[in-house]
Structures are given as structure tokens and as C-alpha cells.
Amino acid sequence: MKLYNYFRSSASFRVRIAFELKGLPYEYLPVHLVKGEHRQEAYTAVSASQLVPTLETDAGELLSQSMAIIEYLDETHPEPALLPRDALGRARVRALAQLIACEIHPLNNLRVLKYLTRELKVDEATKNTWYRHWVRDGLEKLEQELARLPAGTYCYGDTPTLADCCLVPQIFNGKRFEVDFGGLTRTMAAFDACMRHPAFQKAQPSNCPDNEA
Amino acid sequence: MKLYNYFRSSASFRVRIAFELKGLPYEYLPVHLVKGEHRQEAYTAVSASQLVPTLETDAGELLSQSMAIIEYLDETHPEPALLPRDALGRARVRALAQLIACEIHPLNNLRVLKYLTRELKVDEATKNTWYRHWVRDGLEKLEQELARLPAGTYCYGDTPTLADCCLVPQIFNGKRFEVDFGGLTRTMAAFDACMRHPAFQKAQPSNCPDNEA
Incomplete structure (x- = not known):
């Protein structure tokens, strides 16, 4: 999987934590927010809403919004669980x-x-x-x-x-x-x-x- | 179930829609935000964060945050589903x-x-x-x-x-x-x-x- 993100972005940081908690490897693709790279064509092709992070799955699906991405990781890689069972x-x-x-x-x-x-x-x-x-x-x-x-x-x-x-x-x-x-x-x-x-x-x-x- | 909410609150409205989509009855308990009722003791006993809406389950559990409440309703009353299966x-x-x-x-x-x-x-x-x-x-x-x-x-x-x-x-x-x-x-x-x-x-x-x- 690939993660388009920015070191200082809180939403990016949330997803990086989830990856590390699950011990899943990922490719780190930086998008420099302060330089405005999220509004440039290379990234708008990835993210329609021009927000970081974006997860690119191994099948090439592009997923946005950090909490949604973390729940997706949790559903597709259940251990260790990041949400309770009940x-x-x-x-x-x-x-x-x-x-x-x-x-x-x-x-x-x-x-x-x-x-x-x-x-x-x-x-x-x-x-x-x-x-x-x-x-x-x-x-x-x-x-x-x-x-x-x-x-x-x-x-x-x-x-x-x-x-x-x-x-x-x-x-x-x-x-x-x-x-x-x-x-x-x-x-x-x-x-x-x-x-x-x-x-x-x-x-x-x-x-x-x-x-x- | 009981829903503490306010007619004009967007977050309240979200949960009311979910109740209606599922055809679930609920008791409507108004909290007047403009009058500041969310900061008064009667409601702070219900909501620690003083936010609407709050769902009170039949077991007396108090749940906050509209999207979390809707997912709870969807998990405990699965039909019709408000989230896809995949x-x-x-x-x-x-x-x-x-x-x-x-x-x-x-x-x-x-x-x-x-x-x-x-x-x-x-x-x-x-x-x-x-x-x-x-x-x-x-x-x-x-x-x-x-x-x-x-x-x-x-x-x-x-x-x-x-x-x-x-x-x-x-x-x-x-x-x-x-x-x-x-x-x-x-x-x-x-x-x-x-x-x-x-x-x-x-x-x-x-x-x-x-x-x-």
C-alpha cells in the first residue's frame, strides 16, 4: 500500500500510527502542504478533494479521510484490532x-x-x-x-x-x-x-x- | 431509545434521519442550544462534552457524536443498512x-x-x-x-x-x-x-x- 501524506499533518500522522500498530509496511509518498503540492496536478489526480492523507491500496483504489482509512485498515487487517469487538x-x-x-x-x-x-x-x-x-x-x-x-x-x-x-x-x-x-x-x-x-x-x-x- | 437533540442542529438532524430510515421509534428530548441549555446541569449530567446529540439506549448508555451514533444504530439494527457490506x-x-x-x-x-x-x-x-x-x-x-x-x-x-x-x-x-x-x-x-x-x-x-x- 502507498500513503500520500505530510510529516506534520495530523490526519496523516493518525494513519501512520495505525500502520505501525498493525505492523503493516507501506510506501511513504510525501505531499508538501506548505509548498502547495496538494493543489498541483500530480496530487489532484490522486485526491479529488486535495486533502492528505490518501491511501492507495494494492489494487490501486484511492481512499481519503483518515478515520475512514484507519477503519478500512482495521477491517482488512483485523489484528491487532483498533476498535473494540462490541x-x-x-x-x-x-x-x-x-x-x-x-x-x-x-x-x-x-x-x-x-x-x-x-x-x-x-x-x-x-x-x-x-x-x-x-x-x-x-x-x-x-x-x-x-x-x-x-x-x-x-x-x-x-x-x-x-x-x-x-x-x-x-x-x-x-x-x-x-x-x-x-x-x-x-x-x-x-x-x-x-x-x-x-x-x-x-x-x-x-x-x-x-x-x- | 431517547435522543437529546435540537431541531436546527445539523448533527442532531443526521441522527434523526438515520432513525427514520430504519423506522425506529425514539423519544425526542429537546436541548435548546441558543438558550444555552446544553451547558446547564440537567444536560451536562447527560453529555460530558455538552454537545448535541446524545443517544440514550434502552439500557441507559449515553452515546455521543452523530456519526458514531449512526454506526451504532446500523450495527444494532442492521436493516436497512446505512453502510455498504464491503x-x-x-x-x-x-x-x-x-x-x-x-x-x-x-x-x-x-x-x-x-x-x-x-x-x-x-x-x-x-x-x-x-x-x-x-x-x-x-x-x-x-x-x-x-x-x-x-x-x-x-x-x-x-x-x-x-x-x-x-x-x-x-x-x-x-x-x-x-x-x-x-x-x-x-x-x-x-x-x-x-x-x-x-x-x-x-x-x-x-x-x-x-x-x-
Whole structure:
């Protein structure tokens, strides 16, 4: 399989984690978002929506949207499972993942930050306050949700799930923008557990071939 | 089952459509977002993240996040199916749903529009331009994705899926803000097909008990 992605893209990072958790090899195809490569013809032929990541299956099918890709990997390569076996557990894990992917991340991606600067003419400090506000607000919601679940090593239970694939990139992004993580006990305990797991280490931006840091 | 929701909330509307498509009865429990009822104790006891909708199962389990709730309903009440039987089809339908739920809707929900007005001090026209920009931008992405799929009555194939549950509320919201839908041929054909289906009609805001229009 091939993964079109970008080292710093949170959505890309989620899928890389899933690949590493499953121990599946993949070809890493970088798409440089800051240089605008996602809008160039070579990539629009791959991704109609000009978003990363895109998974290209061995049969040549092109799949978009990180959570959908991870569920596809989980269905086609079931072990180790990234979703619980029971419908209730799956609903809980999907809800945690979507709380990050639908409530936090969309407000802070590159094209939104550009709109704030270019169209709304906000200054750097205001942009950073916006960023931190939505990450903090969303992570507080996540913390409240986690606090009502049984204790576990990771977001849900004692094995990594789709929720952890979404959590870790969000925390990485938050760290870049110096978000305050104080009081997010369950959230940061799950993050710390993930970062002790080699799959999360291997998938992180600093280990990507297109990393520029 | 009980559904805590709000007539005008897109995420609530998605779940109502799923209930109607499956012909499942449910108790409608209104949470008035504009009056701030989602932040009051009666509801925070139900929803840790203070978001609508929340599904309360017959066993008393509380489930959040609309797409997760719809997949739960689909897994526990499989007919008619809202996701294809094959992994590739499921990936495509989830990706279309997530393109709406992760790329369009989060930028335009009530708390974001409030932040624009209260914190960034933008005027009404600028707020509406923001709104229309992200809906139009996202729907153009959706149109491009749909254009690469085989033709069908709905977003994916000839029966309604999770993708249509997400599409219809987004178009309703776009109409309220007078978004230009010109050129979105596949998208609007799917929307029109949905609106000829009684389930989508029954679930719409104007048919909700808390509708104020």
C-alpha cells in the first residue's frame, strides 16, 4: 500500500500510527502542504478533494479521510484490532476519535489559519489565541468524556485504538502552539502511555522522511 | 431509545434521519442550544462534552457524536443498512460523511460563529462570508469526490447511506446562509433524491417538536 501524506499533518500522522500498530509496511509518498503540492496536478489526480492523507491500496483504489482509512485498515487487517469487538465499545471509541477529528482539529488546520490571517487580517497573537482556545476547549471536552469511562492505559481500555491514533497528533500539534495541558489528567496519561509504545514513536513527524525540523 | 437533540442542529438532524430510515421509534428530548441549555446541569449530567446529540439506549448508555451514533444504530439494527457490506464501500461512504462532518460543519457551528463575533469582533457580513466560504469550499471538494464515483441515486449507490445523513443537514444549513450551490451537480442531485424520500422529510427541522420557525 502507498500513503500520500505530510510529516506534520495530523490526519496523516493518525494513519501512520495505525500502520505501525498493525505492523503493516507501506510506501511513504510525501505531499508538501506548505509548498502547495496538494493543489498541483500530480496530487489532484490522486485526491479529488486535495486533502492528505490518501491511501492507495494494492489494487490501486484511492481512499481519503483518515478515520475512514484507519477503519478500512482495521477491517482488512483485523489484528491487532483498533476498535473494540462490541457495538457499544466501538461507538465509544469512534465518539472519542470524532470529538478530536470533528471538534478540535478542523478549526486549526492550515487553510483555516491562512483564512484568519489573509481574509480576517488577524495578527499572529490573535491567531495563536484562536488556536489554543479551540484545542483547550476540545481537550477539556475530551477529558470530561474520558473521566466517565472506566480507567485504562489508553483512551479506551488497555490497548491502543482509533481514539489514540487521533489523540496523539492533536497533542503534538497543541505542543507546537504551547497549549496549556494542565488538569487534563486522563488525556495526558493516555498520551504518555502512547508515547511509551514504539508504534507511536515510529510514526511521529520527526521520524518521517520529509521531516524538515 | 431517547435522543437529546435540537431541531436546527445539523448533527442532531443526521441522527434523526438515520432513525427514520430504519423506522425506529425514539423519544425526542429537546436541548435548546441558543438558550444555552446544553451547558446547564440537567444536560451536562447527560453529555460530558455538552454537545448535541446524545443517544440514550434502552439500557441507559449515553452515546455521543452523530456519526458514531449512526454506526451504532446500523450495527444494532442492521436493516436497512446505512453502510455498504464491503470494506471498500464502507470506506468510501465514511469518507464522504467525514468530508462533511470534519471539513465543513465544524467551521460553522454556533460556538465558532460566536467566537468570530465576540472575540474577533467581525461584523455580520464578514461572518456570513466566512460561513459561505467554508460551505462552498467543502461542497466543491465533495462534488469532486462524488464525480469520481459511479453514478447513483444517492451519494453512494441507490440507497441512502451515512453520507446522505450528513449531506442533507449541511445543505439545509447552507440554504439558511444563502450559499451558492451552482455547479454542484452530483451533490444537489443526491440532495434532491433524499428530499423525495419520506425519512428525510420527517426528520427535517420544520417537523421537529421544538421547531420555532
